[in-house]
Amino acid sequence: ADPRPAAAVVALESVARPFEDRIVLRGRTEADRRVEVRAEISGLVASAPIRKGARVAAGDPLCVLDPGERPANLAEANAYLRQMEVEHQAALTLSQKGFTAETESLTRAAKLEGARALLMRAELDMRRLILAAPFDGMLESDTAELGALLQPGAVCATLIALDPILLVGYAAERDVDKLTVGAPAHARLANGRAVEGAIRFVSRAADEATRTFRVEVAAANPALDIRDGMTAEIMVALSAAPAHLVPQSALTLDDAGRLGVRLADGGAARFVPVTIMGEAAGGVWLDGLPPRATIIVVGQEFVSDGHPLTVTLTDKNAALR
Template identity: 55%
Template sequence: MRLVPVLMALAVCVGLWFWIVPANGQQVAAVDAPAAGADPRGEAPAVKVVAFRSQAQDVRNAIVLRGRTEAHRLVEVKAETAGLVVSDPLRAGAHVQAGDLLCRLDSGSREAQLAEAQAKLGQAEADAEAADTLAQRGLTAENTAKARRAALEAARAAARAIQLDIERLEIDAPFSGVLETDSAEIGSLVRTGDVCATIISLSPIEIVGFVPESEVDELSVGMPAHARLVDGRTISGEVAFVSRSADQTTRTFRVEIEAPNPDQGVRDGMTAEILIPVASDQAHLAPQSALTLDDSGVLGVRTVAEGEGGAPEARFEPAEILREDEDGIWLTGLPAEVAIIYVGQEFVADGRALDVTWKDWDGAQ
């Protein structure tokens, strides 16, 4: 009775063997057979891209800074003596020339003081002359003559001090410019050190910026420079000063550019973008969209290269950004002649066959 189950198990195993082995053979054959429509040589189909041919150009490199305009001179003209203002005030915005009167102060009792000092000076001169004569004759001591001469010098100094004080009653413009504030009002009391008027000179105008330490060695006094103001105006001048000491906080160096401003139309404190041309480089102009990264994260572009048999294929070329402008980006580190892919570059790798559509590209589109 035990033989029957054994025979039945054997029959089931034989049946399963005949059912599984032929199926596996068909699957292996299906895997080994080439797919319908595939390249029998195993090559991937060409990828469609858009590219343009570029020739390297001489590009004037430049250092670009953010800065501001500053007055060539700005001075608070202060009184050197005290007194009441007796002149009519000049209003803010008035143009003045060097030496023009800004404020006149009342002389008060200074004329009387000067007359007294001059009288004392005359007496001292007579005393000194008489003492010298007597000393020469031996009728008085030499020390007496020296004391009289000392008194004479003191009288001269006193008279001169009063004369200088009278001259300071008229406060003049130290240079040509424009009044930034009204001059002192008539009848107001001005003390020593009080401001009579603020005068500003905007011709020439100075544009001040701060250059990083990595670029400061490229600058020197006398280099041409350009600035674009917030209102769109452009002015040109030259570098007048490059600081030798860095700002302790920002580690940048102050740069001053001097530019003509004959009509004084450029004001003090305007924001400006400063461009200072430096050495030129060979570069390619390309759209920003052409930039990509390779597998190691290096920045560059995909280009069209000649593969086996002359067929176009993709090739990665590392590049560096020289600068950006309105038309695109300028790239260095590429061959003098190169075909840059700017549509479809993200879908190809080195050596991938390409189906290239050529288009001209010469600026932002």
């Protein structure tokens, strides 16, 4: 038996309860899609501008360019193709009858393919006169002004898609493996509005500067009233796990510097290392303890493993106050 006199300690009987852990990310809202609709050919804008804030559907024209000589070029390409078709057929017939060399027929065939390519380019130029919305969204800028000259690459309009809206945060290295695509999440915006969604993306590569991982939550926004760039606090609930709620003052360190608590086990003290899973009013949730434990809450700093104890039990509610 341990020759040391029994130490008087106060302990509480604790039973593990389900603890629903959660991860909190600070972030912002972000448009699901954003694109600058740009001209592929040069031309004067022939359509009236659409003002920023307008909602548009996929395929709606945003800028229409003056066709200039392009309709004439298309008609010329059509006529040239018909001519090449006639000449190719004639050359083919003469070649089959032996009146011309086969090379003449091949030359006409090459010219026919060139005429077809010329027509395709003319038709493509006509289609490029209309700069259409690539998806349903909202204009973030006015479309180009009537009469403005757009060169290839010039911006007609900036379009964003806000439904769904993205809630973007960054998870620490210790938390990122707990997050899974499809897991439900909810957020509170800076204006107090609550938003619900599901995780859509968890980055596999950390930000080089912060060593955190980008997390995207997609949330429905049919009215488009959640704006891009709003501050958001994102919360992801994790699966429940058994844990003990104990007063923070019960925590102690062993000689190796490990965090833990001391239990009254069979009339003697025993150190058990723990992991803090979360905080609550008046205490902390701990993992690493058996399902039932007698945790020393007063006097744990003055005993070591195997020290005999005289235990006084306390009410758990009193201990957590």
